[in-house]
Amino acid sequence: RHITSSEPFARLRLEQMMLMLGCGVAGFQLASFAPRSAMLVPHQPRALLPTMGMDISELIEDAKKSRLDHLEAQAMDALKVAVDQFENVVFPNAMIVGDCVITHLLGKIGALESGKAKVMVVDTYHLFDETMPFLADVEAKYNFEAEVFGPVGLTSARNLSPETFAEFDKKYGANLWKEDIEQYDKVCKVEPFQRGLKTLGADIMINGRRRDHGAERAYIDIAEIAPIGGGLAKLNPLAYWTLEDCFDYAAANGVPLHPSVERGYPSQGDAKDTVPVPDPDGLSGVTGEAGAVRWVNGEWFGDKAIWLDYGSERRGRFVNLVNKDGSKKTECGIHVAGAEKTFDRDLWDNSENVITLGSPDEVKALKESGKESVVVVYAPWCQFCQAMEDEYTKLADATGLPVYKFRGDEEREFVSAEMNTKSFPTINKISVAGDAIKYESEDRSVEAMAAFATSA
Template structure:
């Protein structure tokens, strides 16, 4: 895509950035990043943001960022993959394909004290996602993520979120700071699904095989279904039967999620 801004004309930001950022600094950075194309945003981030990693469930937008980074730098940020223990076999196959294709380190984190689905169900009970939904999200996503950030020294993560996905993402900015102080970079925040799909095809980027079988968005197997005919929304089929749910918990306020999990006796982070 044609650059929309001259990256050499960037305001003077320290390399690396001094954290935490003030609101004025964050606003200034977003003013600069907003007109840039994703490759430029990622280039800026690699040059300026300390402790940068990429969190990914290997969805299409995350895969685009992985491919872009492979062309920007010979040492792309390591990937953090949160293995909920309930991913589809096709998702695990894709993880191995990406590792082979790009040679980028993948740091895998599972629910605390669990290596298998059986371990998880022995600790939390069967169908925990139905009986205690928020506590489930905390156990499989939020707690492992916080543990990864602490153990790996993560200061910032690259996400695959886009404003066109709607819900809580509709007013997304290029760079955000969450309630814990973690920086979240959203390099494709302004792209729509058609641009993502175009990039995947144009660059022959590996993708989940389930997307060719009627799935629009792939999460855990127990809460992901094929989208119905004419069903709107690029995340159709996720959290089937729970139309009000738009996030898995990873991008919800950490302290809110921890509080909800603690009420169910699951808060350990």
């Protein structure tokens, strides 16, 4: 509603507000029927504002500086508690903007050079070309060496050559991400992530989650204690920051950011499914010239709000990727519940009801035995395999059939050719004739699996 000069109460409140800002009402005139955005009309030229004790640009800059100083102190205090109170502090670093800020803060408290905090990087073999060279620059700047984990069975953790691309393609297939995105996530992201945490013995994980990422993170706090029964404590030092705070802090403190921000990419994931924002085809949800919004040497070019709006940081990620249920992909699998869980044992390792097949030859012998059985092809790091552990244990009693397990992530070519396996877990009924009949349902309750095993 409009404020008019005939409303004494509104005028009084306005006068009070102006006095709080350090200037009188003489410098402003009230518009009787102006729109809200034009209620306060400057009466003096901008150049004269400082003489009245009010410089808008200085006010904004002072407020930003005070905010960043507070956020920095808060984050550094939290990081100091982590490195002082925990034995194995691990920071999974994807080199997105927030992660670059955390790297700087860890360097500032001496936790990187001292080795009190370990930086862990997952190399999916599909990252931007600049990512690994950028990591090397960051390592040199802050005097540390990251622990890099890639897909199982590849010789180079840091994929920097055509030879290692060929090695990946031979083992996993060049189009794995197109054929089965969930399996790609398991192989290239979730398993290396879990293996990294386990290898480094992590008891607290630092990550860059913030409340402004979206509704699912809107109420996270700066720290999350380890759950009862075990698990990782988590530190979210940027929980109360915004993406704009991260860029402002980087500009003010000389924090190096991933080179792709200069080409219009607000977030850095896999190059195969990440586009600049905006992009010419509108795949990010914003149509426009690539690089129209960018951040170069601490300065914004273009409409920064396109990047900074609530929940918009990852709008150029996961382009054209679809989950099995047909929904649009918004997470890579690392940040879903339970993905950070690590295992010090194999699945069904103490089960009397599930028999281990230790080699491809043993699988072949079972198929040639002329006896019916059930075999699950699994990977111990796979969260879906983990989830079915209890139900599968009950299957032998429910069916009267011998029930087996075979670890497939170490024999991918064999299980693909002999056991119908493109993803984990894959359950097969072995017939008297030696055929492997695949269980196609994702219902892994003992009732559903037993119904399949006794009717197939």
